[in-house]
Amino acid sequence: MAQDTPVQPRPHRVTAADVAHQAGVSRSAVSRAFTPGAYLHQDKREHILKVAAELGYRPNALAAVLQGKGRSHLVAIVTGSLENFYDSEILSRLVQQLIAQGKWPVVLGGDDVPEADVMAVLGFPLDAMIVRGGSVPDEVVDHCAKLQIPMIVSGRILDHPGIDSVCCESEQGAALAVQALVEKGRRRIAYLGGQADLSSERERRAGFLSAMAAAGLAPVALTTGNYSYDGGLESTRSLLEQHPEIDGLFCANDAMALGALAVATGEMKRRVPETLSIIGFDDIALARWPSFGLTTIRNDIEETVSQMMRLLARRLDTPSAPAELVRIRPEFVPRLTH
Amino acid sequence: MAQDTPVQPRPHRVTAADVAHQAGVSRSAVSRAFTPGAYLHQDKREHILKVAAELGYRPNALAAVLQGKGRSHLVAIVTGSLENFYDSEILSRLVQQLIAQGKWPVVLGGDDVPEADVMAVLGFPLDAMIVRGGSVPDEVVDHCAKLQIPMIVSGRILDHPGIDSVCCESEQGAALAVQALVEKGRRRIAYLGGQADLSSERERRAGFLSAMAAAGLAPVALTTGNYSYDGGLESTRSLLEQHPEIDGLFCANDAMALGALAVATGEMKRRVPETLSIIGFDDIALARWPSFGLTTIRNDIEETVSQMMRLLARRLDTPSAPAELVRIRPEFVPRLTH
DNA sequence: CCGGTATGTGAACACGTGTGCACAACTTGT
DNA sequence: ACAAGTTGTGCACACGTGTTCACATACCGG
Numbered sequence: 032m033a034q035d036t037p038v039q040p041r042p043h044r045v046t047a048a049d050v051a052h053q054a055g056v057s058r059s060a061v062s063r064a065f066t067p068g069a070y071l072h073q074d075k076r077e078h079i080l081k082v083a084a085e086l087g088y089r090p091n092a093l094a095a096v097l098q099g100k101g102r103s104h105l106v107a108i109v110t111g112s113l114e115n116f117y118d119s120e121i122l123s124r125l126v127q128q129l130i131a132q133g134k135w136p137v138v139l140g141g142d143d144v145p146e147a148d149v150m151a152v153l154g155f156p157l158d159a160m161i162v163r164g165g166s167v168p169d170e171v172v173d174h175c176a177k178l179q180i181p182m183i184v185s186g187r188i189l190d191h192p193g194i195d196s197v198c199c200e201s202e203q204g205a206a207l208a209v210q211a212l213v214e215k216g217r218r219r220i221a222y223l224g225g226q227a228d229l230s231s232e233r234e235r236r237a238g239f240l241s242a243m244a245a246a247g248l249a250p251v252a253l254t255t256g257n258y259s260y261d262g263g264l265e266s267t268r269s270l271l272e273q274h275p276e277i278d279g280l281f282c283a284n285d286a287m288a289l290g291a292l293a294v295a296t297g298e299m300k301r302r303v304p305e306t307l308s309i310i311g312f313d314d315i316a317l318a319r320w321p322s323f324g325l326t327t328i329r330n331d332i333e334e335t336v337s338q339m340m341r342l343l344a345r346r347l348d349t350p351s352a353p354a355e356l357v358r359i360r361p362e363f364v365p366r367l368t369h
Numbered sequence: 370m371a372q373d374t375p376v377q378p379r380p381h382r383v384t385a386a387d388v389a390h391q392a393g394v395s396r397s398a399v400s401r402a403f404t405p406g407a408y409l410h411q412d413k414r415e416h417i418l419k420v421a422a423e424l425g426y427r428p429n430a431l432a433a434v435l436q437g438k439g440r441s442h443l444v445a446i447v448t449g450s451l452e453n454f455y456d457s458e459i460l461s462r463l464v465q466q467l468i469a470q471g472k473w474p475v476v477l478g479g480d481d482v483p484e485a486d487v488m489a490v491l492g493f494p495l496d497a498m499i500v501r502g503g504s505v506p507d508e509v510v511d512h513c514a515k516l517q518i519p520m521i522v523s524g525r526i527l528d529h530p531g532i533d534s535v536c537c538e539s540e541q542g543a544a545l546a547v548q549a550l551v552e553k554g555r556r557r558i559a560y561l562g563g564q565a566d567l568s569s570e571r572e573r574r575a576g577f578l579s580a581m582a583a584a585g586l587a588p589v590a591l592t593t594g595n596y597s598y599d600g601g602l603e604s605t606r607s608l609l610e611q612h613p614e615i616d617g618l619f620c621a622n623d624a625m626a627l628g629a630l631a632v633a634t635g636e637m638k639r640r641v642p643e644t645l646s647i648i649g650f651d652d653i654a655l656a657r658w659p660s661f662g663l664t665t666i667r668n669d670i671e672e673t674v675s676q677m678m679r680l681l682a683r684r685l686d687t688p689s690a691p692a693e694l695v696r697i698r699p700e701f702v703p704r705l706t707h
Numbered sequence: 708c709c710g711g712t713a714t715g716t717g718a719a720c721a722c723g724t725g726t727g728c729a730c731a732a733c734t735t736g737t
Numbered sequence: 738a739c740a741a742g743t744t745g746t747g748c749a750c751a752c753g754t755g756t757t758c759a760c761a762t763a764c765c766g767g
Binding site: 090113177 | 383433435441450451458460468482483490493511515602627630632
């Protein structure tokens with residue numbers, strides 16, 4: 032005997048018509064009861080709201096969006112892996128700020144968000160799409176443009192016309208790190224970078240190289256640690272084995288720097304900062320922990336998020352505004368590893 | 370001269386009718402072209418898809434949800450502060466799993482999500498609401514029930530009928546910690562807990578107390594650190610000042626344990642684990658870092674998330690199924706601080 | 708008592724989609 | 738050549754709203 036209802040239809044959600052029927056008024060009245068400032072007799076409004084509360088009615092936000100001329104208040108956030116702390120801290124604040132502004136963040140995150148999923152979320156009439164960290168295929172960018180969905184990018188330069196972005200002045204930040212190392216008397220300096228396909232990595236590496244050249248120094252080694260703690264561990268291990276003379280290490284983000292610090296002071300028995308300086312990048316919360324006291328380059332999180340929010344508001348206000356690129360000024364934060 | 374358009378209306382999004390007009394077919398045909406398995410001549414379908422691609426058309430997901438008898442695929446996630454790492458790691462995996470299942474996570478996060486926002490998101494015809502960590506007002510629970518929106522709760526026991534939850538067997542976990550301390554010869558044991566209004570804290574404290582009593586020991590002190598690293602720092606500082614005889618410390622989560630570890634080995638010059646054992650709870654990624662090697666009680670993240678996903682799928686499949694409470698078995702993870 | 712205005716209210720539409728239904732066109736069998 | 742069956746397509750509806758428009762009612766001045 033086959034089941035008649037293999038897939039249960041969603042039970043009927045209470046609708047404005049139900050409330051109208053129950054309260055003995057027209058459906059328009061129900062809609063007006065939930066619209067502040069609409070013409071409706073006070074007594075009637077209260078009666079309707081009471082009946083609605085009893086029935087547990089709430090206006091269907093989807094239908095409202097579909098009907099209304101306004102915006103959907105949906106904002107997609109595409110973020111990189113949350114395991115690097117920096118992106119996680121950004122996401123946390125971003126979500127809070129968006130909610131506070133009445134937006135609903137739809138989050139796609141992880142090491143590598145499948146392109147199909149990013150494309151699929153474009154099916155919603157998004158107010159905007161925020162891309163933080165990880166890269167985004169050109170096809171997505173094109174579709175956003177065609178669908179008139181504003182894109183706010185952070186942590187990656189996208190030279191597409193009409194796309195706002197906020198990004199750290201990474202080259203300058205790397206230069207600050209090199210400068211601090213040199214002033215400390217370091218001469219055997221190495222670089223530990225992230226994924227080569229990210230613009231932040233390219234900028235930090237370029238800034239490092241040109242600052243080194245300006246100081247008349249050649250880097251002892253250039254290696255990569257995938258922007259992750261574990262990557263920092265492994266890369267630093269082989270780095271210090273192959274080049275024990277290294278006395279200064281600049282890491283392209285804090286997560287790797289913490290891994291480097293652990294290997295250097297642990298396995299390799301190096302004294303930090305006495306015989307080895309380690310400088311990170313970002314200034315995540317962990318860097319401030321007394322266990323680490325990581326010297327780093329601040330990539331201001333509050334400032335970055337508030338600039339993203341400002342760009343978003345501006346773009347929603349005047350869709351035709353010219354694209355804006357906000358550069359966050361990095362800052363050297365001396366602590367205990369330098 | 371007043372501006373005529375203070376608020377720019379959203380520019381017209383390309384619609385199925387536009388595609389139909391452009392391609393010289395009916396709107397139904399366009400809809401069918403995007404519906405796999407629908408009756409439509411192959412040539413016609415290809416032509417429509419081509420025109421649609423040129424115009425940058427995508428079916429409006431909102432309209433589809435409104436029309437369809439099915440589900441919205443929207444899932445709200447209400448999570449506590451992301452600064453405690455554990456919730457952050459859970460959220461990260463949860464988001465990825467939901468996306469993989471074709472759901473769209475709408476995230477409300479932060480220390481204290483305003484009740485109004487949680488209520489507001491119920492305006493959407495959510496497939497489900499996932500509550501992770503932080504507490505949720507009864508009003509929200511009631512409305513979810515009335516709106517027939519399934520609720521999956523984790524990290525907090527909610528004795529509401531019809532609400533599925535997955536939660537660590539915290540009492541047992543605390544007992545494991547006490548047992549490990551006692552076996553190590555510790556007798557002057559203190560407890561560092563989280564916010565008193567969270568059920569996880571109540572369970573861990575209760576488990577700690579009863580295990581201590583069973584071992585014939587009285588706790589040296591019971592204090593709180595708000596589940597945060599900074600709280601762990603401060604509480605441990607005053608704890609060790611007031612009770613220098615303490616030789617064992619059980620912390621209700623890893624973040625506090627790491628703070629305690631920093632203060633104990635840093636400022637207070639205590640030797641861990643020689644003269645002081647510290648045990649945490651959760652086994653976050655940081656606990657595994659060689660810099661820490663935190664001995665802890667594993668509150669399995671993968672298992673927790675996959676159980677939440679299982680409960681969600683089950684609930685969507687059979688809305689009338691009886692509520693299920695999944696208990697995750699904790700596990701003692703010996704490392705270097707014990 | 709009448710005209711004019713302020714105030715409420717219900718019917719109707721639009722938003723963009725998926726699909727049932729009736730019908731047209733085309734193929735096949737005898 | 739005609740009936741029967743197959744395949745493709747357009748019309749119309751429903752989803753649940755917010756809002757316009759016309760209309761009904763109450764009030765007020767003269």
